Amino acid sequence: MDAVKVNNLSKSYGQVAALKGLSFEVRRGEIYGIIGPDGAGKTTLFRILTTLMLADSGTATVDGLDVVRDYREVRRRIGYMPGRFSLYQDLTVEENLDFFATLFGTTVSANRHLVEDIYRQIEPFKKRKAGKLSGGMKQKLALSCALIHKPTVLFLDEPTTGVDPVSRKEFWEMLRRLREQDITILVSTPYMDEAGLCDRIALVQNGEFMTVDTPGNIIAAYPDTLWSVRSDRMHGLLADLRGWPQVGTAFSFGDSVHITAGSIDGIEDHLNAKGHSGIEISPVRPTVEDCFMRLSR
Numbered sequence: 361m362d363a364v365k366v367n368n369l370s371k372s373y374g375q376v377a378a379l380k381g382l383s384f385e386v387r388r389g390e391i392y393g394i395i396g397p398d399g400a401g402k403t404t405l406f407r408i409l410t411t412l413m414l415a416d417s418g419t420a421t422v423d424g425l426d427v428v429r430d431y432r433e434v435r436r437r438i439g440y441m442p443g444r445f446s447l448y449q450d451l452t453v454e455e456n457l458d459f460f461a462t463l464f465g466t467t468v469s470a471n472r473h474l475v476e477d478i479y480r481q482i483e484p485f486k487k488r489k490a491g492k493l494s495g496g497m498k499q500k501l502a503l504s505c506a507l508i509h510k511p512t513v514l515f516l517d518e519p520t521t522g523v524d525p526v527s528r529k530e531f532w533e534m535l536r537r538l539r540e541q542d543i544t545i546l547v548s549t550p551y552m553d554e555a556g557l558c559d560r561i562a563l564v565q566n567g568e569f570m571t572v573d574t575p576g577n578i579i580a581a582y583p584d585t586l587w588s589v590r591s592d593r594m595h596g597l598l599a600d601l602r603g604w605p606q607v608g609t610a611f612s613f614g615d616s617v618h619i620t621a622g623s624i625d626g627i628e629d630h631l632n633a634k635g636h637s638g639i640e641i642s643p644v645r646p647t648v649e650d651c652f653m654r655l656s657r
Contacts, residue, residue, distance in 0.1 A: 361424050363388045363513050363544035364409065369418035371404050371567075378404040380567040381418065386546060391539055393558030394548040395648065401567040402548035403443060406517045409546070410440045423512050436464065439511035443518040445498050449491030453482055453501055456490055457508060464509030474541065475504040478534055496527030503534065507543075514538070516547040520554065532557045552649035563652050570655040575648055582646040582654065584608070584620040591631060592638035600634045601627075611653050618650055 364386035371379040378401045386392045394402050407413040409420055411431040420427045425434050447456045454468075457479070461468050472479070478500050485493065490501060499519060506514060516535075520528045532554065535545055547558070555561045555575050562572045571578055591597050598617050601610040604627055608620040621627065628639050 361388075362386060362421075363390075364392075364420070364422050364546065366409075366420045367418055369405070369408065369420055370416050371401075371408065371413070372416055378567050379408075379415070382567075382569060383418075384562060384569065384572060386544060387560075388544055389539060389542055390559040391535060391545045391547065391557070393555055393561040394546065394564055395550075395552060395555045395561050395652070396548075396564035397550050399566075400564045402564060403517055404567075406440070406442075406515050406546070406548060410438060410515055411435055436509075437512050439506035439509070439514040441502050441506045441514075441516045441519055443521060445490075445502060447490050447498075447502055447505060450489055452487050452489055453493070454486040456501060457504055460505040461508045466509050468508060471508055471510045474507045474510055474538075477537060478504050478507075481530075495523050496530075499523055499527065499531060503531075507538070511543065513544045513546070516545065518548055518550065520549065520551065528554075552647065552652060555648040561648070563648075563655060565652075565656045570652075578648060578651050579646050582651055584654075586644050586646050586650060587619050587621065587624060588613070588616045588640075588642050588644040589619055589627075589631075590616045590638070590640040591636035593636050596634070597631075597636065600631060600636070604630050609654065609657060611650075613649070618644065620654075 362385040367383050369379055369382045382405065394405065396402055408415050409422060409427060411427050411434050414428065422434050423437050427434055451459065457468055482497050482500050485497060490498065493501065520531055539545060558575065560572065560574055563570045589597065589601060598610060598612055601607050601617055601619055606622045608622065610617055610619045624641060628641065631639050
């Protein structure tokens with residue numbers, strides 16, 4: 361039995377379709393990433409799967425339970441960390457943790473092993489009010505509260521948004537350790553570099569999944585040779601590359617522009633004529649972000 365099974369799920373807000381007939385399965389014990397920009401439908405999907413919102417049509421089960429008919433039991437079995445910090449800011453760290461354990465009829469000591477690695481990092485601040493914590497510490501507290509009742513499925517909605525790079529790295533190390541404890545994890549993120557840390561990913565845009573596979577397989581399916589182009593006049597490089605007839609796609613990518621082209625013969629002369637110098641052109645391996653840009657186009 362899959363940990364999560366979704367069949368033809370749709371949801372609209374007035375004339376805006378947030379989800380358009382999504383169907384997918386999440387296997388037990390995997391980290392399943394839903395990757396896409398703001399407004400793609402990630403939060404709507406998570407709210408439906410965590411029984412906080414009703415879909416317009418379609419069905420979904422979590423841990424074999426229907427999210428509408430069996431919503432009470434679903435809530436007992438899942439952990440949910442919403443994108444916005446939603447704990448009680450006027451309670452201390454330990455008071456928040458005790459409160460959430462009590463809600464589920466358990467205690468912090470009973471399931472301390474689940475949050476030990478995480479809680480150890482915030483324990484020195486256990487008497488501090490949650491509203492006074494840094495972004496990374498708030499994130500660790502929220503994850504601890506979502507885990508304290510030992511859920512079978514954990515939903516994390518953009519958990520690393522606005523968090524510093526070190527805390528992001530630590531957070532993903534925690535998720536890999538949680539997976540070893542047979543917790544299925546669904547995580548949404550707008551950060552394409554986090555996709556490679558998942559077992560499988562779904563690339564989502566405008567309420568639809570464009571592809572679902574392992575990050576490696578999605579990258580391997582990229583059909584074109586990808587080129588990285590740099591010059592000493594980066595501010596005009598993107599527009600000048602898009603003006604070259606042989607260029608198929610051109611997107612800014614950090615300190616370079618990634619392009620696909622039927623041929624790169626003559627492209628350096630074209631850029632020289634546009635006033636560029638110090639031109640560097642080299643083939644590069646695609647990333648998940650390159651794949652997303654190609655599919656969304």
